[in-house]
Amino acid sequence: MTKRIALIIHNQVYAEPELAQLKLPAADTAALAELLRDPMVGNFDEVELAVNSPAAELRQQVAGLFQRKHRHDELLLYIVGYLIVDEAGQLHLTTVDTHLDTLAETALSAAYLTDCMDRSFSRRQMLLLDGGCFRLNSIEWAADMHPTTVFKGRGYGRVVLTSVTGNDSTGEEEETSLTHHLVQALQTGAADADGDGQVEIKELYEYLRQQTRQTSLRVYGKHEHFILARNPYHFIPAQPIKWDLISGAILAPVTIIIIGGRADLRTAIGMAGLLLLMYALLYLAPD
Incomplete structure (x- = not known):
């Protein structure tokens, strides 16, 4: 049986003093989690919310999201937090216990996340990333290390939607985040551009x-x-109720009985059943 499973990672508190100064717009991931659980909206079977969790714990949760899944299982990994580009130009996701001098041990590397996705049997993977970017010593990331490309991996049935600010400063926060607009889109259905009742990821992208x-x-x-x-x-x-068909289903058998008498009662009952069946089929058919 196909399942829909989501893991939301939200990092907003840092023990590292330099990271603690970084600011991101408020992101109501609790509201997002509730919308994903709502059968009328996200209809996800399982939604796990990890707020300010250490790197080791997050590695286990990410691995659990992608392991032992079937081909058609729909998996969503939603991340809110800061990305760090290290001195080698590699990308890492910061966590509550991240230290800048030990990123390999205390942060989630993009390589680890991509490897977990690559090893999964699921071919319906969604990665959404809402955050900022912090570069050590103003190191620029390579063209193939942009968030939308670094998570490509083997690229079997995967979509990556990101909103990463390029501002590394600790100045004023942006007014709103991608998460804020996503919550509004799901609450109101505003992202359903074609009006078919489903919010497809490309429609969501155009809205966001x-x-x-x-x-x-x-x-x-x-x-x-x-x-x-x-x-x-x-x-x-x-x-709409098709009264003309209902009246036909009732009057035709009655007419048969009146004209033919009791001898035609069986025929009239059969005719009534046939006409009612025709009515049911025509009722479901579009006008």
């Missing part, structure tokens, strides 16, 4: 791109239709 300039999207593999959620305000209108 209008809200945050840093939003980028990459789809890897053959599967292009990744459904993140439902539009809670999309309803299929009820079919």
Whole structure:
């Protein structure tokens, strides 16, 4: 049986003094988790929220998200936090216990996350990243280390949507985050551009791109239709009652009885059943 499973990682507190000065816009990941659990919105079977967890614990949770999954299981990894580009140009996700001089041991490397995704049997993987970027000694990342490309891996059925600010400073916070706009989109159904009742990842990208300039999207593999959620305000209108068909189903057998008498009672009952069956089929058919 296909499952929908999500892991939300939210890092906002840091023991490292230099990282503690960094600011990100407020991100209500608790509200996002509730929306993903809601059967009328995300309809995820399992949603785990990890807030300010240490690196070792997060490694286990990420591995658990992708291990022992089936091909059609839909897996969502949602990350809020700061990325660090080390002196070798490699990308890491900061955690509550990250130290700048021991990134390999105290941060989540992009290589580790990509490897977990690559080893999973699931071909329906969604990675969404909302955060900022901090570069050690102003080191620039290589072109192939951009967040939308570094997580490509073997690229079988994977979509990567990121909103990473390039501002490393500790100045004023941005007013809103990608998470803020995502929560609004899911609550209101605003991202359902084609009105089909489903929020597909490309529709979500087009919506978020209008809200945050840093939003980028990459789809890897053959599967292009990744459904993140439902539009809670999309309803299929009820079919109008077709009274002409109902009256026909009732009057025709009555007429047979009146004309033919009791001898035709069996025929009339059979005719009524046939007409009611026709009515049921025509009722479901579009006008």
